[in-house]
């Protein structure tokens with residue numbers, strides 16, 4: 001069951017402007033004003049959390065352009081609420097909307113630590129770095145009370161398992177004790193995503209993320225604690241955020257970022273219409289121009305899912321972005337997307353924490 005606003009508008013603390021049916025939904029809803037009365041629509045929607053029924057916790061992939069083989073996503077859905085989020089379409093597999101449902105109806109990995117211990121202790125497990133929170137942010141607002149990500153990180157730290165983290169939230173600093181322990185053995189890297197330094201734009205684009213200044217301070221705190229860190233400018237949105245690329249890299253390099261990456265806006269499946277709606281709501285004067293630049297970089301389409309071009313786009317505008325990024329990284333001594341290999345040789349199967357304590361290990 002999905003909800004469709006008759007007059008899409010931003011709800012308090014939410015990014016998507018509506019809740020359209022997912023692509024597998026048998027029911028398609030079209031709003032029609034019949035002139036009788038307008039149903040009252042709430043100003044805000046509460047977030048709900050349910051246990052995720054999926055049994056496994058480590059996901060593997062063989063995509064040639066993502067830079068990791070294994071990942072863990074402690075949550076499905078993300079209340080940070082970015083309207084452009086490429087993970088939104090995954091909510092359609094749950095029979096939910098990639099719109100507001102994605103940011104309000106969340107699922108968490110129940111019993112995450114125990115399931116992870118079992119998977120890492122399986123005979124034949126081959127240690128490769130795990131990317132934590134690549135699909136949905138592992139430090140999104142509800143992690144503060146749920147502590148699912150922390151429980152996963154505790155297992156990885158005990159197993160001396162390498163892990164990379166990508167987040168928009170300062171909450172990552174809560175786990176600095178674990179991160180510094182991992183960093184001592186070259187077992188961790190952390191990247192903060194920064195797409196704008198403009199607070200007003202951030203509120204519209206990433207409603208519940210940390211402020212840009214807080215993210216820069218987070219980088220500085222990580223660097224000061226000896227945790228290798230970098231910045232991801234992702235996504236770059238033409239004619240909305242692309243002019244900020246050099247300034248973001250400068251500020252983050254000064255805070256202690258060692259490497260940097262960027263990804264061009266991707267609009268798979270339902271995201272293209274959600275983003276079109278967001279543009280029409282917030283930047284109606286620029287919407288046509290933004291989409292014309294997107295299509296120029298996407299071979300005439302709204303989205304290009306092909307490996308090799310989906311991250312950076314093609315054509316003159318995409319080439320210009322690529323050159324600007326390369327030159328800024330050179331000038332600022334930032335490694336472009338090379339965070340360095342993490343150590344896989346120290347891994348030991350974790351076993352339950354309680355058992356280790358009883359044995360006095």
Ligand code: SF4
Nearest residue numbers: 078080082085136137
């Ligand atoms: S923080 Fe990341 S995962 Fe969460 S909504 Fe934004 S882009 Fe998606």
